[in-house]
Structure formats: structure tokens, C-alpha cells
Amino acid sequence: QKEVEQNSGPLSVPEGAIASLNCTYSDRGSQSFFWYRQYSGKSPELIMSIYSNGDKEDGRFTAQLNKASQYVSLLIRDSQPSDSATYLCAVRGSSASKIIFGSGTRLSIRP
């Protein structure tokens, strides 16, 4: 079992709709969770971080964490073509500061 798992996609969503991205992790002691966005040929950039159960909202983005289910998700409201990218889920586990990434979900917003 991979430490951090994501559906590779591609996930195709019409412009203006809600995009939902999911991630599961294996280390039950994990403490910090991150969503990064990566455009083709660029480096990953942080979108959201979440540390406690529940929802965290930032503009059009909402991160959701459920530690009991070992599940973290990212919702993108009012999807725009500029949201088309690969979204990487990252988890800092129970051991020190090691941060592991999922393989990423490719999101495509169609006009």
C-alpha cells in the first residue's frame, strides 16, 4: 500500500462547476496535510494546508480532513480554466518532518 494515494485522473470538470479531489493516507499518526498545485513544467506550489479535522476554506478552495477515515479532500468551487493542473496531496507523517506526496490527480477544466 502506498503511503499517500490519489486517483491519477484525468478528472474533467466543466467551467463553473465544483471539482472534488480526494486523497487517502496510511500513517494514522500523520499530523499535517497539504494540497499543492503543479502546472506542466513548473514546480509544485502550496494551495492549502490543514491540521485538524473538519473543513478549512480559502477563497474558492476548501480542504476537508477526516483523520478517523484517513482521508483528505480538496474542493474547488466555480472552476476556471486556469485551475487545470495536477494537484498533489502531501502528508507529514508521525516521524519528524518527513513529507510524502501522492502521485497527483490531473484536473482539466473544460470551457
Added chain:
Amino acid sequence: DAGVIQSPRHEVTEMGQEVTLRCKPISGHNSLFWYRQTMMRGLELLIYFNNNVPIDDSGMPEDRFSAKMPNASFSTLKIQPSEPRDSAVYFCASSLVLAPSSGANVLTFGAGSRLTVL
């Protein structure tokens, strides 16, 4: 701050040659990470340092790979000898790590070094 600085941005070399990738982390950050990204394997953690000390190098593929961090502002990743399967984008990232439950540990990535081994 200039962010995380990596060099070279692109490297093309022949099999068997030595490759050295360089990284300057963000000033004040105390953790540095080396990742490798390929289409097949995604973003893999190779090694990370806390306060210049290697903490976990379990992701280093084999003895051909080595990494050093002689001071807080510089790290290298060396491949000797290089092989075609080492072709990938190598990212360096740094963060400020405080208490384990703090809101820190956000990684900032460099632009990456694209390595092609012929």
C-alpha cells in the same frame, strides 16, 4: 527572499558521467528536502535534512546517489556514475520546522533541475 535556488536548470550528460545538482534553501529555513519526479513514479522523496543533518535517506535509490549539506545555505545531490534511468526532474525544497504540531512545515520548492542522461 529569492526563494529556493537550484542549479543547473537543465543538464544533459552521458551515461557514466558524474552529475552534481545544487540547492540554496530559503534563509532561515531549517529543513531541506530532495525529491525526484518522473511520469512513472511521481514525486519521490530521496533524502531530507534537519539543521544540516541527514535524517532519512531511505529514498535514495542506490549507492550511486549521495547528498550533503555542509552548511545551512547549501546542499548538493550527486550521482556517480549516472545512468539513463536517472533522467528526471530533481526538486529541492525547504521549510521551517517548529513543533511537530505547529502550522509550519510548509514546503517551498525550487524551480527544479531537469536531468537527461543519454
